[in-house]
Amino acid sequence: MGEPFVSRGFFGRRRQPEQAGRIPPGQYLVDDWPVLSAGPTPRIRLDQWRFTIEGLVRQPVSWSWEEFLKLPSKTYVVDISCVTKWTKLDMKWQGVSVDTLLQAVALDSRAAFITASSYGGYTTNLAIPDLVNDQAFIAYQEGEKPLTPEHGGPARLVVPHLYFWKSAKWIQGFRLEEREQLGFWETLGYHRRGDPWKEERYSGD
Amino acid sequence: MDEQDGDRNRELMLDGNAAGGMLYDVFSAEMTGAPTECASCGRRGEIGSLLAFTQAPGLVLRCPSCENAMVRIVRAGDVTYLDARGAVYLRIAR
Numbered sequence: 001m002g003e004p005f006v007s008r009g010f011f012g013r014r015r016q017p018e019q020a021g022r023i024p025p026g027q028y029l030v031d032d033w034p035v036l037s038a039g040p041t042p043r044i045r046l047d048q049w050r051f052t053i054e055g056l057v058r059q060p061v062s063w064s065w066e067e068f069l070k071l072p073s074k075t076y077v078v079d080i081s082c083v084t085k086w087t088k089l090d091m092k093w094q095g096v097s098v099d100t101l102l103q104a105v106a107l108d109s110r111a112a113f114i115t116a117s118s119y120g121g122y123t124t125n126l127a128i129p130d131l132v133n134d135q136a137f138i139a140y141q142e143g144e145k146p147l148t149p150e151h152g153g154p155a156r157l158v159v160p161h162l163y164f165w166k167s168a169k170w171i172q173g174f175r176l177e178e179r180e181q182l183g184f185w186e187t188l189g190y191h192r193r194g195d196p197w198k199e200e201r202y203s204g205d
Numbered sequence: 206m207d208e209q210d211g212d213r214n215r216e217l218m219l220d221g222n223a224a225g226g227m228l229y230d231v232f233s234a235e236m237t238g239a240p241t242e243c244a245s246c247g248r249r250g251e252i253g254s255l256l257a258f259t260q261a262p263g264l265v266l267r268c269p270s271c272e273n274a275m276v277r278i279v280r281a282g283d284v285t286y287l288d289a290r291g292a293v294y295l296r297i298a299r
C-alpha cells in the first residue's frame with residue numbers, strides 16, 4: 001500500500017484526457033503492475049493443471065491445460081483497480097469468457113453464487129450476475145505474454161469491474177453454490193462484492 | 206514458464222519481523238519475540254520466524270514448515286479484524 005508516484009520526468013505527469021472518468025474514487029494511477037500475494041507463489045505444472053466446475057451442476061466438468069487452450073478465447077482490454085488503491089488502465093489480456101465455461105455445464109436452478117478457488121488455497125466469492133455477459137474471463141496471457149506465476153499464471157480469473165482481489169490468481173475451479181460462501185478476504189472484513197466505483201472496500205461500506 | 210514440481214517461490218515473502226510494527230499497533234505489545242504454535246503441524250517458534258505476507262489487502266503470517274495461515278489481520282478503516290485460528294495460541298506481553 002504505497003503512495004502515488006507522481007513526479008515522472010521534468011514536467012511531471014500530465015493526466016491524459018482519455019483517462020478522465022476512468023479512475024474510481026480514492027484510487028491512483030500506476031504504470032507498473034504491483035504484485036500482491038497472501039501466500040507463496042505456487043508453481044503449477046501444465047501437465048497437471050486442471051480447471052474444474054463443480055457444485056450445483058448436473059455434471060462436473062474439468063479441462064486439462066491442452067483442452068483449455070482449445071476453447072475459444074478473446075482479447076480483453078480493461079482497466080484494473082486494486083483495493084490497495086492502485087488502478088492500471090488498458091491492461092490487455094487473452095483468455096476464455098466465463099460464459100463459454102458455464103455453457104459447458106447444466107446449472108442447477110438453485111445456483112446463485114460461485115466460489116472461485118485457487119492452487120495454494122485462496123478463495124473468493126462472486127454472485128453469478130457479476131461473472132456472466134462477458135464481464136469476466138479466465139486469462140492466460142497479459143500484454144501478449146504468458147501470465148507469469150507472480151501474476152497468477154498459468155491462468156487467473158479476471159473480473160475487471162470489481163476490486164482485483166476478486167480476480168483469483170492460480171485459478172483451479174468454480175464451485176456453484178446456493179448461498180454465498182465468503183472467501184479468504186471476505187471472511188476478514190472485506191466487502192462481499194467489491195465495486196470500486198462504490199468504494200465497496202470493507203463490509204459495511 | 207517455470208514448471209518445477211513442488212517448487213514454491215518465496216521471493217515475495219518476508220520474515221515475521223517485517224510485521225512487527227503492525228502487530229505492535231494491534232496488540233500494543235512487542236510480538237516478534239513471542240512464542241506461538243502452528244495449529245496445523247504443531248511447529249513452535251517465535252512470531253518473527255513466521256513467513257510474512259505484507260503486500261496484500263491484509264497481513265498474513267504463515268507457518269514456515271507447512272505454510273498454514275496462522276494469523277491474518279485486516280485494518281478495515283476504523284476497525285481491525287483478526288483471525289488467529291491457525292495458531293494454537295498467541296502470547297501477548299503486558
Ligand SMILES: [Zn+2]
Nearest residue numbers: 243246268271
Ligand atoms: Zn505448520
